[in-house]
Amino acid sequence: MPDILTKLPQFLTELGGVLAANCLSTGAAVLRAYATDQGPVTSYQEPAAVIWAESVTDVQAVVKLASAYGVAVVCRGAGTGVSGGAHASDGCVVLSLERMNRILELNAADEVAVVEPGVINADLNAAAADYGLMFAPDPASYRLSTVGGNIATNAGGLRCAKYGVTRDSVLALDVVLADGSLISTGHRTFKGVAGYDLTGLFVGSEGTLGVLVAATVRLKYLPLEVRTLAVFFQDFQTAAAGVLAVGRARIQPSIMELLDGASLLELDTRLGSDLVSRGNALLLIQTDGLAAQLEAELITAALSDLGGELSNAGPEEALRLMDLRRSSRGMEGDVESSVGEDVAVPRSQLVHYIFELERMAAHHEVGLRVVAHAGDGNLHPTFWVPGTDPQSTGALAAALNESIDVALAMGGTITGEHGVGQYKLRWLPLEQHAEVLQLQRKIRNVFDPLGIFNPGKAMPA
DSSP states (O other), rough: OHHHHHHHHHHHHHHHHHSSSEEEEOOOHHHHHSOOOOSOOOSSOOOOOOEESSSHHHHHHHHHHHHHHTOOEEESSSSOSSSTTOOOOOOOOOOOOOTTOEEEEEETTTEEEETTTOOOOHHHHHHTTTTTOOOOOTTTTTOOBBBHHHHHHHBBBBBHHHHOOGGGGGGEEEEOOOSSSSSEEEEEOOOOSSSSOOOHTTTOOOOOOOEEEEEEOEEEEOSSSSEEEEEESSSSSHHHHHHHHHTTTTTOEEEEEEEEEEHHHHHHHHHHHOOGGGGSEEEEEEEEETTTTHHHHHHHHHHGGOEEEEEEEEEEHHHHHHHHHHTTTGGGGSEEEEEOOOOOGGGGGHHHHHHHHHHHHHHOOOEEEEEEEEGGTTTEEEEEEEEEESHHHHHHHHHHOOOOOHHHHHTTTTTTSSTTTTTTTTTTHHHHHHHHHHHHHHHHHHHHHOOOTTTTTTSSO
């Protein structure tokens, strides 16, 4: 590191010579603003500079110089990640792609769009809606997060149950490699199996293999009909059992979300709603397409024997409930001492895992809130305590670690949609065998032999 620090002034001088004046900053306030994303900070570092790329040429120039000087490059979109994937590392430059925000093409006949990485998810959906189409991935941060960031983390969202995660909507990528060269992967067609699937490899790689500069994404039909069911239960485990009941009925909702009583109470407090007065758990289900009404009726029949209070939400109520669910993202930030997670378990284990979460919270004497993309078994439990004393924070850490161990024992994963980033590196060896980790290190070394792309993220050293 000392050798790199001595080279930084010359590196920044050369960089200033190839970029526009407003594309590089070393101002203290800017460095602080771009030092972290929304994830927990385990080791705070500030970048040496922040760079705003405005073109592919800019990205190539930055990467070529960074490789020549051995300077680390941390790519960033909107900074909405919650696993520390865009945290700055010591002596790095943060390469922001937020200004590369053009929709280059939207072809309704081919049902594809070509976008730069800084395009906001919601903006792409607004443009696609004019053609009766949509970009299916819809993370809770969709109003702010970029498509490039969605691809980097293989983001999910509420519609995952029916439409899959981001990887299922990515057809092709343009990527700048560590030597500054530009490659194109994938294809414009929905089907294509020529060669290795490098597109799939880049999706979810968290900026460790190259810099995404354009993406060809598949668009889906915007549903003509949508029906929303709000099912309130008196206990959380019965609500979770409702997810399996819908599955046994062989119905595939577009959205199936689960919130526990603590989450409903928190939403009521924050947003002035009255959810908790209607039950201690909410199963929020949405069907879409021409059979939306029939599917809603079949779901109603499947849930009728579970004791839930069922109400067919009208369009305004449906939108309100969707907004409330998306507003549940980031509630862990309201408590000074809290830890949130992003585990996923097989759907058959959903009820069992929820039972275990409640047992852990009681055993460790910590608070618990749970929201879940129940349709695909992806849960976001948050453990919290009111104080910051070592005993309380120790209880939090113990509950969190146990929640990971139990999820893995049930055949689950440490991250369903948020990525490994910096925060979850400690748990990755618990899920993946040493041979698999070593193979991934070799792959990373092929694409980035100098190790300049997002060091200390996604993969243990």
